[in-house]
Amino acid sequence: MKKLIVLLLVSQCAFSLFGQSDALKYYTDRFQRATSVGEQLNVLQTVSSENLDGSAAFFAKALKTFLWQIPDTRTLKEKIALEESLRIITDQLSQQQYAEAAADLWRVVERFSNPIIRADALIALGSLGDPTYLLRIIRFLDQNTLYPTQPREDGERLAYGAITALGSLGDASAYMPVFAAANGWYSTWIKERAKEILAQLAEDPAEQLIKGINNTFYPFQTRYQALIALDESSASAELKSQGAQVALRAGWTHSPLTSPEVVLLRKYAIKMLGENGVSDEQVYTLLWRSYTQSYDMEEKFAVMSTLSQLRTEPAVGLLVSFIHDINERHRYGTLQDTDERLIRALIPALYDTESSEGDSVLKEFTLVDWTSHIIELARKSITDSAK
Numbered sequence: 001m002k003k004l005i006v007l008l009l010v011s012q013c014a015f016s017l018f019g020q021s022d023a024l025k026y027y028t029d030r031f032q033r034a035t036s037v038g039e040q041l042n043v044l045q046t047v048s049s050e051n052l053d054g055s056a057a058f059f060a061k062a063l064k065t066f067l068w069q070i071p072d073t074r075t076l077k078e079k080i081a082l083e084e085s086l087r088i089i090t091d092q093l094s095q096q097q098y099a100e101a102a103a104d105l106w107r108v109v110e111r112f113s114n115p116i117i118r119a120d121a122l123i124a125l126g127s128l129g130d131p132t133y134l135l136r137i138i139r140f141l142d143q144n145t146l147y148p149t150q151p152r153e154d155g156e157r158l159a160y161g162a163i164t165a166l167g168s169l170g171d172a173s174a175y176m177p178v179f180a181a182a183n184g185w186y187s188t189w190i191k192e193r194a195k196e197i198l199a200q201l202a203e204d205p206a207e208q209l210i211k212g213i214n215n216t217f218y219p220f221q222t223r224y225q226a227l228i229a230l231d232e233s234s235a236s237a238e239l240k241s242q243g244a245q246v247a248l249r250a251g252w253t254h255s256p257l258t259s260p261e262v263v264l265l266r267k268y269a270i271k272m273l274g275e276n277g278v279s280d281e282q283v284y285t286l287l288w289r290s291y292t293q294s295y296d297m298e299e300k301f302a303v304m305s306t307l308s309q310l311r312t313e314p315a316v317g318l319l320v321s322f323i324h325d326i327n328e329r330h331r332y333g334t335l336q337d338t339d340e341r342l343i344r345a346l347i348p349a350l351y352d353t354e355s356s357e358g359d360s361v362l363k364e365f366t367l368v369d370w371t372s373h374i375i376e377l378a379r380k381s382i383t384d385s386a387k
Contacts, residue, residue, distance in 0.1 A: 021054070023050075023052060024047075024052055024054060024055060024058050027043055027046065027047050027058060028058055028061065030043050031043045031044070031058075031062055031065070032065070036078070036081075037073065037078050037081045037082045037085065038077070038078065038081045040062070040065075040081075040085055041081045041082075041084055041085045041088075044059070044062060044085050044088045044089065045088065047059070048088050048091075048092055055092065055096070056092065056093060056096035056098035056101075057098070057100075059088075059089045059092045059093055059096075059098070059101075060093060060098055060100060060101040060104065062085075062089055063086075063089045063093070063101060063104050063105075063108070064104060066082070066085065066086065066089075067104055067107050067108070067111065083114055083116070083117055086108065086112070086117045086120070086121075087116075087117065087120055090105065090108070090117075090120040090121050090123070090124040091120070091124070093105065093124050093128075094123065094124035094127040094128070097127070097128060097129070098128070099128045099129075099130050101128075102125060102128055102130045102132060102133060105121045105122075105124050105125045105128075106121070106125060106133055106136065108121035109121050109122055109125070109140070115149070115153075115154040115155075115157040115158050116157055118157075118158060118161065119157045119158055119160055119161025119162075120161065121161070122137065122140075122158075122161035122162050122164070122165045123161050123164045123165055123168075125137070125165055126164060126165025126166065126167070126168035126169050127165075127168050129168065129169065131169060131171065134166075134169055134171055134173070134174070137162050137165050137166055137169070137174075138166065138173070138174055138177045140158075140162050141159060141162035141163065141166065141177045141178070141181060142177050142180065142217065144158050144159050144162065145159070145177070145180050145181050145184045145185070145186075146180075146217075146219070148185055152187075155186075156186055156187060156189075156190050159181055159186055159190050159194075160190060160193060163178055163181055163190070163193055163194050163197050164193070164197070166178055166197065166201070167196075167197035167200050167201070170200060170201065171201070172201055172202045172205075172207075172208055173208075174201055175198065175201045175202050175205055175208035175209075175212075176208055176209070176211065176212035176215065176218070176226070178194050178197050178198055178201060179194075179198060179205075179208075179209070179212065179222075179225075179226060179229070180212075180218060180222050181194040182194035182195050182198060183222060183225045184222075204233075204234075204235065205229070205230075205233065206230060206233060206235035206236075206239045206240075206243070207239075209226045209227075209229055209230040209233070209243060210230065210239070210242060210243045210246055212226045213226050213227055213230070213243055213246050213247050213250065214246045214250060216250075216254065219261070220251075220254075220259070220261035220262050220264075220265055221261050223247065223250065223265060224247075224261060224264055224265045224268065227243060227244070227247045227265065227268055227269060227272070228268065230243045231243075231268070231272055237275075237276040237277060238276075238277075238279070240272055240275075240276040241272070241273060241276040241277050241278060241279060242279070243272070244268075244269040244270075244272035244273045244276065245269070245273070245278070245279075245280055245283050247265050247266070247268070247269035247272075248266055248269040248270065248273070248283065248286045248287075248290070249283075249286060250265070251263075251265045251266035251269065252266070252286055252289055252290075258295060263294065263296050263299060266290055266294070266299060267296070267298060267299050267302050270287065270290060270299065270302040270303055270306050271302055271305075271306065273287075273306050273310070274305055274306030274307075274308075274309035274310060275309070277310065278310060278312070281314060284314045284315070284318060287303050287306065287307065287318065288318060290302070290303050291303040291304070291318070291322060297338065297341070300342065301345055304319070304322075304342075304345050304346055304349040305349065307319050307349065307353075308349035308350070308352045308353055311353045311354070311355070313357075315353070316350070316353050316355045316357045316358070317357065319346060319349055319350045319353065319358065320350065320357055320358040320361055322342070322346055323343065323346050323347065323350060323358060323361050323362070324361045326339045326342060326343050326346070327343075327361065327364055327365060327368060330368050330369075330370065331368055340371075340374070343374060344374065344377070347362070347374070347377050347378055347381050348377070348381065350362075350381060351380075351381035354383075355383075356383040358381075359382050359383055362378045362379075362381055362382050363378075363382065365378035365379075366378070366379070
């Protein structure tokens with residue numbers, strides 16, 4: 001304490017006698033001659049409190065000193081002094097927008113273990129507005145979300161720093177990493193912070209959400225959440241359809257195809273296609289796969305509903321082919337256990353399209369030994385012109 005009082009008195013004299021430039025030279029020399037991190041902290045506190053013009057360069061030089069000549073911190077007191085020193089430095093560099101220190105701030109993130117210091121450095125780096133480190137911060141947050149830093153509290157502090165930094169940089173390309181954090185393993189306070197930042201990154205997030213749905217880096221649970229967010233957004237039907245098509249394609253491209261998360265993604269995408277239409281006819285091949293190859297009955301029923309809603313020629317053609325295949329299996333005695341459940345939904349789905357394309361195949365039901373209920377269902381679904 002006595003050393004601090006003496007230093008303050010001497011520094012005030014130096015400031016009054018030599019002016020700000022000479023005072024900074026004095027402080028720089030005093031910092032370099034300090035024999036402990038505690039003395040260095042005293043100097044940093046003094047310079048910080050006096051708000052000297054041009055002091056950003058002094059703090060940047062002090063940061064370099066800590067990076068390349070890391071002081072001895074064997075005691076708790078010394079560790080605390082170093083942490084407080086770095087917090088003062090990052091705060092000052094942030095306040096004074098000293099972009100020249102960006103590289104060293106990133107080195108703090110990489111080299112130090114204390115999560116609070118690293119988070120402060122991330123926040124300071126973002127406040128500089130330099131896009132040079134945007135991708136690195138994005139990767140940092142993505143990795144922290146996918147592979148949580150332990151203990152949990154440390155990982156959350158780092159996430160807070162990265163999310164805040166990305167908010168300051170304001171680039172829309174950070175939307176999905178922040179979205180993943182908002183829906184990730186973090187506590188409520190981190191998720192709420194992420195949601196605040198999302199509103200700053202993109203007024204219309206549709207494009208970024210679609211990119212996220214198509215990004216194999218993200219787990220299917222995150223991509224499913226992105227698809228829901230797209231569906232609930234104010235995006236156009238065209239963009240929603242585009243996102244659903246991307247999701248359904250992803251759901252049939254990446255293994256394991258039968259995992260609950262993948263099936264959930266496909267079912268939601270199928271629902272959205274029925275509501276928003278289909279612009280790419282290749283999607284009908286994916287719908288065919290969801291009906292014929294999925295083991296999930298809800299997915300099959302979702303396909304029927306969507307095809308019925310679409311009412312396009314390819315949609316009607318698929319429904320007719322599904323009905324025909326089941327009828328053929330019945331004729332040859334190879335019905336599967338689920339076929340009767342399917343046919344009870346397929347016939348009304350075809351009827352709702354108001355197409356006469358399936359009349360001939362429906363008439364065939366009267367020639368096969370179906371139950372009276374299904375025969376009657378088929379008769380009622382034949383269009384009036386064919387009766």
